Amino acid sequence: MKGNILVIEDEQEMCDLLAAGLSRRNFTVTSYTSGREGLAAVDINTTDVVLADINIPDMNGLDICSEIVTHMRDIPVVIMTAFGSMDTAISAIRAGAYDFVTKPLDMDILALALERAAKYRGLQRTVKLLSQEVGQPQKFDNIIGQSSVMEELFSQLNRIVDSDASLLITGESGSGKEVVARAVHHQSQRGARPLIAINCAAMPAQLLESELFGHTKGAFTSASQATKGLFLEADGGTLFLDEVGEIPLELQPKLLRALEERKVRPIGGSAERAFNVRIIAATNRDLESAVEDGFFREDLFYRLNVIHMHLPPLRARGGDILLLANHFIKQFSKRQDKAVTGISEPAAEKLLNYPWPGNVRELRNAMEHAVALTLYDKIVVDDLPEKIRVADQEHFLLSSKDPSELITLEEMERRYIMYVLENTQGNRTLAARIMGVDRKTLYRKLQRYKED
Numbered sequence: 001m002k003g004n005i006l007v008i009e010d011e012q013e014m015c016d017l018l019a020a021g022l023s024r025r026n027f028t029v030t031s032y033t034s035g036r037e038g039l040a041a042v043d044i045n046t047t048d049v050v051l052a053d054i055n056i057p058d059m060n061g062l063d064i065c066s067e068i069v070t071h072m073r074d075i076p077v078v079i080m081t082a083f084g085s086m087d088t089a090i091s092a093i094r095a096g097a098y099d100f101v102t103k104p105l106d107m108d109i110l111a112l113a114l115e116r117a118a119k120y121r122g123l124q125r126t127v128k129l130l131s132q133e134v135g136q137p138q139k140f141d142n143i144i145g146q147s148s149v150m151e152e153l154f155s156q157l158n159r160i161v162d163s164d165a166s167l168l169i170t171g172e173s174g175s176g177k178e179v180v181a182r183a184v185h186h187q188s189q190r191g192a193r194p195l196i197a198i199n200c201a202a203m204p205a206q207l208l209e210s211e212l213f214g215h216t217k218g219a220f221t222s223a224s225q226a227t228k229g230l231f232l233e234a235d236g237g238t239l240f241l242d243e244v245g246e247i248p249l250e251l252q253p254k255l256l257r258a259l260e261e262r263k264v265r266p267i268g269g270s271a272e273r274a275f276n277v278r279i280i281a282a283t284n285r286d287l288e289s290a291v292e293d294g295f296f297r298e299d300l301f302y303r304l305n306v307i308h309m310h311l312p313p314l315r316a317r318g319g320d321i322l323l324l325a326n327h328f329i330k331q332f333s334k335r336q337d338k339a340v341t342g343i344s345e346p347a348a349e350k351l352l353n354y355p356w357p358g359n360v361r362e363l364r365n366a367m368e369h370a371v372a373l374t375l376y377d378k379i380v381v382d383d384l385p386e387k388i389r390v391a392d393q394e395h396f397l398l399s400s401k402d403p404s405e406l407i408t409l410e411e412m413e414r415r416y417i418m419y420v421l422e423n424t425q426g427n428r429t430l431a432a433r434i435m436g437v438d439r440k441t442l443y444r445k446l447q448r449y450k451e452d
Helices: 012-024 035-041 061-071 086-094 107-133 148-160 177-187 205-213 249-261 287-292 298-304 320-335 345-353 359-373 386-390 409-423 428-435 439-451
Strands: 003-008 027-032 049-053 077-081 099-102 167-170 195-199 238-242 278-283 307-310
Touching: 003 012, 003 035, 003 107, 012 027, 012 107, 027 035, 035 049, 035 061, 049 061, 049 107, 061 077, 061 086, 077 086, 077 107, 086 099, 099 107, 107 345, 148 177, 148 307, 167 177, 177 195, 177 238, 177 278, 195 205, 205 249, 249 298, 287 298, 287 428, 320 345, 320 359, 345 359, 345 386, 409 428, 409 439, 428 439
Parallel strands: 003 027, 003 049, 049 077, 077 099, 167 278, 167 307, 195 238, 238 278
Antiparallel strands: none
């Protein structure tokens, strides 16, 4: 159903007409011919929209609107009138009406106005609920989320937290892979021991080898003193290999050997030293594709991928967007000493409709930007970065009634595959999962496109 509509209209025939027309359009309708009775029946918990006529004998529609705005401001009011003058419209808006429709009614236009109002009501409820939930204990360490995909993630985390098996975390850039890695470490039996993190994409092969395994004094020109390396520094704790898919191919055999034997030999050294660490690796690359393309060793992939956890992109987490936004607003308003308490409904709608290619990291930056700019106690649309303000939801397929513009089914499939790959940042494993085909089928189609 699209919403619960409470109609206040003094003519019973019009009430019956509205009830029949709106019911066919999936609304639930309750009607009253008395303004005072209708106003008394408005329930903050069950009424989504009030549809009131402006001229009711026992109570003016504008007065009804003012009463609801004053005492139940979350409920939108749509005013009906036979007098479509600008003065009447202005009076209704000043009284706090959400929208304004004129008689004779076009039922489709009325249904559209009520649907918009009901969605606005739902958005207000969501914003209020999520604002209240910020600061409540989260379900796993400091990870914030209430959506169904995050519920599944929390369940998986609780099952694997005390395992010593290697964990591979995949997900788009900015989706929170390091946050999850740190949460797993802190909640595990190794939590009191060190968590050592290294970005495998940030340094060349020789330097990365030295950082991981250590080196002896004089092992190379700049080795003025010996270092023991991160495997040994993390002993008893966790070693987090971020961007593991970027490890140079020539270094991968040594990393594999260390993981299999649980021993490391420093550069220039002759003796091996044992270590006791849990390995957590993370990447935004499709490692299975990298294996097939010869850029990543298959045996190393299986050694790292004992337990696999894929983080959902922010755009797939629904209301978590607002939950996280409120969390960041609270954080940045305290840091900037500003009394910002939440998000306005129009701004919240913009956040929910934006695709968030940069995921949680981008949302955090956007909220820091908004808190810095806002002049109000709530974030408004104008406070948001421009690309979020102007973004429209993208539609992959555009309808056309011109037969000359229509394309073949094969071309439609090719465009869709390219579209999914673009939005999964080239992750063919994830793309195949989204499209409901196996990876081999996807590879065959991509190879055919190359040949064509």
